[in-house]
Amino acid sequence: MRAAAFTELTGPDGVSVVNQPTPEPGRGEAVVDVEACSINHHDLWILNGESSMVDPTDLPFVSGLDVAGTVSDVGEGVTGVEPGDRVVLCPNETCGTCRFCREGPENLCADYSLYHGGLAESARVEASRLLRLPDGVDATTAAALPTAYLTAYHMLRRAEVEPGDLLFVPGATGGVGVAAVQLATLQGVRTVGTSSSASKLETLADLGADHTIKGTDPETLRSAVADVGRPDAVLNHLGGAYTGLGLDVMRRGGRMVVCGRTAGATSEIDVPDLFLGHKRVIGSTMGTQADLERLVDLVASGDLSPRIDRTFPLEETGAAFATMQERDTLGKLVVTTSSR
Template identity: 35%
Template sequence: MLAAYASAIDPDNPLAGLTVGELEPATPEDWVTVEVRASSLNHHDLWSLRGVGLPADRLPMVLGCDAAGVDPDGNEVVVHAVIGSREYGDETMDPRRTLLSEKYPGTLAERVRVPRGNLVPKPAELSFAEAACLPTAWLTAYRMLRVRGRLPDGGSVLVQGGGGGVATAAIVLGTAMGARVYATSRDPEKRERIATLGGTAVEPGARLPERVDVVIETVGAPTIEHSLKCANQGGRIVVSGATAGHLANIDLRRVFFLQLEILGSTMGTRDELAALLALCAAEGVRPIIDSVYPFSDARRAFEHLESGEVFGKLVLDHKR
């Protein structure tokens, strides 16, 4: 089958290890096959090509965590990317958990095989392209806001770096949940687009009109001080990434005096994905799609992702 896969690891030039070609990887026999209709890219795919979470002895590895398609019974489904045991009550807390494309082949292929329990019905209201945007970035944002951040009714949110997949999802979802949403960006054009999503755009480090209940932090070292300063008494700074640096200085006096919580968040559960899909269907929420590429042109989509000039999600269309 045609797949976009990591054939080599190159930390400095990740796309040097990207191959788009025929590959038939092995998967557990009791898993089910999904015919992929659409998939989407994440920065996780670039990190895999750099060797983060993907050692060379697992190559070649089909990339991708996000997909929507059709199961063997003809049902339209969305693929949940977390492979873990639900005996913990939350598969993301399984210490042996993994994501598709780390230990098992990912979604950037004509077909993907997963445990049957990892399939979630796709609402008819969502297209395959829209549904394929949700399982990683949008699910991450949903969990950060609703589960880890415990966003209160009528609350407030700051989203750091308001252009990436998680950030744009947090802006849209926070607004749909009735929150006042602020989002930072250095790019004037992105700040204009943030405003169209219902958020209030501000420059990085700017003083907000109010301190917020929840901060969505995916940037890391350059923004963490601002995140702490913008959090309300008892506020939550929820961290799911550190794209611009993971070693940060934190003023612990502010943390204990204001009784702040700094919370890690990774992906989300199958049940949370189902809840996110239901929210999108019921409230008319749709993911922000930057561009759609034919699957055969996956390399160009990766080049766009690596450029950093992305607002929302990059989708691959698998139409036959």
């Protein structure tokens, strides 16, 4: 089988299509004929050599978390899926035995990690992490869901937003940001989203954003958000200075959920404002398999259409990452495998 492997961790030029043995399922595993795999900044950080997760002397590495396709084979002991089932993978990898694996949420597992290996024609996965796709949910759409929409969905739950609340989403035209605006809108939550691009903000308004603000400078955004109102909650996938900003702008008792650090790993915060204002800062990573099930249901019912910017064939995976790097996109980039 062919795989779009990272053969050098030097950026998008480091992706090569290589031939690898078609995987065989072990006990509890399934092999999926991959039809679509969306890409994430997580993959790009690995490809750019910015992640410590992959040893540069241990290449090629096949990344890709967000897998959808058809089960081709199952190993011993698999009961939930069978060959021919159309599926999407929840990319959570957990120990399966700790308190959080047993009682949930499983993304709190101390051994929590992420699946990699979807940028290929076949992927070997834990069968228990597969969700069957309802008729009418195609693989490309399903592959858009796991990382970005799952993360945003879980963050919205952690933010305890209610209909009518105002949600601030800095960097709202990124993958998690778009998902957050769409999912919040579905819940009757009002949103204010920011971006550096006026044209992207127009699209964001079409997707449901109630207020849009053009700009990236935290100081400028501070007054622009205040003009809209005091947010009840902030979904912050940027980290950095947006963390202090989010705390400043939200109302007393507000909640800020943080899931990323693309804008920086540290931030100054106003500690008295935090405690005197009864504000909460909440960390969040990915979501649960039950969250993903609900997202698949939202797509099947027609309530949610994940925003897909464009698709790329497997052999153009490097171009997909170059496109992501240029940030000239709004929505998911999905690599499709159609050669079989």
